[in-house]
Amino acid sequence: MTPTTATAPEVAPFRPFELIVLRTRRLGPSILRITLGGPGADGFSGGGRDQSLSVLLPRPGQSEALPRPGRSEALAPAGGGGAWHDKWRALPEDERAVPRSYAVRAQRLRADGSTEVDLDFVLHDAGGPGCRWALAAAPGDRLAVLGPTEADNTAVRFRPPADTDWVLIRADETALPAAAAALEWLPAGLPARVWLEVPCTEDRQALNTAAKARISWLVRNEGAACGVETVRAAELPGGTPYAWIAGEASGVRALRHHLVHERGFDRERVMSAAYWRRGLPEEQLRRAEAEPR
Numbered sequence: 001m002t003p004t005t006a007t008a009p010e011v012a013p014f015r016p017f018e019l020i021v022l023r024t025r026r027l028g029p030s031i032l033r034i035t036l037g038g039p040g041a042d043g044f045s046g047g048g049r050d051q052s053l054s055v056l057l058p059r060p061g062q063s064e065a066l067p068r069p070g071r072s073e074a075l076a077p078a079g080g081g082g083a084w085h086d087k088w089r090a091l092p093e094d095e096r097a098v099p100r101s102y103a104v105r106a107q108r109l110r111a112d113g114s115t116e117v118d119l120d121f122v123l124h125d126a127g128g129p130g131c132r133w134a135l136a137a138a139p140g141d142r143l144a145v146l147g148p149t150e151a152d153n154t155a156v157r158f159r160p161p162a163d164t165d166w167v168l169i170r171a172d173e174t175a176l177p178a179a180a181a182a183l184e185w186l187p188a189g190l191p192a193r194v195w196l197e198v199p200c201t202e203d204r205q206a207l208n209t210a211a212k213a214r215i216s217w218l219v220r221n222e223g224a225a226c227g228v229e230t231v232r233a234a235e236l237p238g239g240t241p242y243a244w245i246a247g248e249a250s251g252v253r254a255l256r257h258h259l260v261h262e263r264g265f266d267r268e269r270v271m272s273a274a275y276w277r278r279g280l281p282e283e284q285l286r287r288a289e290a291e292p293r
């Protein structure tokens with residue numbers, strides 16, 4: 001396949017951006033696309049694949065997500081988030097804007113030189129600040145994000161090594177935006193076996209890829225089996241694989257175990273990420289992941 005950067009860069013160039021909601025569009029019963037832009041998007045450098053950012057949501061009673069003092073300095077480009085990020089992290093957690101992770105589904109440069117960014121939000125029944133913000137979002141609303149100032153930053157984790165013969169992708173609806181962008185990026189003709197899980201039939205999307213992708217939709221309201229058994233039963237291509245698995249934590253862990261311990265995949269070639277965990281808000285999930293096992 002086309003040579004890729006197999007390892008992430010050593011710096012994580014990102015900074016806060018203040019974006020404006022331009023429009024919203026329901027992609028299906030469970031997924032809402034929010035297109036953002038405005039002058040604050042200048043310098044936003046999406047790199048495709050599964051690149052993610054943090055949306056920063058004001059707490060109840062707060063009108064601003066970004067701290068006012070040092071605002072001008074804060075929004076100046078700075079590798080690694082800069083002084084603003086340090087100040088923000090130093091705030092007590094109950095005063096800090098709530099961060100939530102979302103994939104950069106797409107970035108477009110418009111004819112007038114302005115930038116548009118699409119984020120696809122899953123509208124889940126458990127609620128949460130991210131989901132609630134998306135449901136209420138309307139054109140003209142502001143959204144602060146900690147986003148990329150370089151296309152190839154450390155928030156890109158889909159990195160098939162150059163000797164990859166084929167790619168396995170398994171994503172639930174939260175990882176569908178990232179998986180869709182990764183499929184767009186894959187080189188022409190590369191074999192890919194892809195399982196995409198969504199809540200409802202109408203959540204399925206048309207996907208663009210030049211890869212030789214065999215895509216299976218697992219639709220929960222149609223009663224599809226969504227556990228590891230689906231991949232276990234599949235005949236996989238031969239050659240050297242690269243696997244990318246993201247979604248609910250327990251399913252991700254089970255599939256990683258299957259690929260590494262039952263299929264013999266090299267663990268270094270399996271990128272797995274818990275995008276959410278049932279019953280845990282994102283900050284608690286991150287804390288749980290950081291604890292020693």
Ligand SMILES: Cc1cc2nc3c(=O)[nH]c(=O)nc-3n(C[C@H](O)[C@H](O)[C@H](O)COP(=O)(O)OP(=O)(O)OC[C@H]3O[C@@H](n4cnc5c(N)ncnc54)[C@H](O)[C@@H]3O)c2cc1C
Pocket residue numbers: 052100101102103104120121122123124125126127128129130131132173174175177178273274275276277278279280281282283
């Ligand atoms: C790198 C990365 C990229 C991500 N990209 C996207 C993306 O592009 N689009 C997207 O929608 N999500 C994405 N996610 C997942 C998203 O960050 C989580 O779903 C997050 O928990 C949503 O925040 P919230 O405020 O709505 O809920 P939280 O406050 O975090 O959680 C509240 C409750 O909701 C539950 N919950 C959270 N998400 C779901 C869900 N999808 N279904 C059912 N229950 C849920 C939690 O278990 C908890 O009980 C990504 C996560 C990561 C780490």
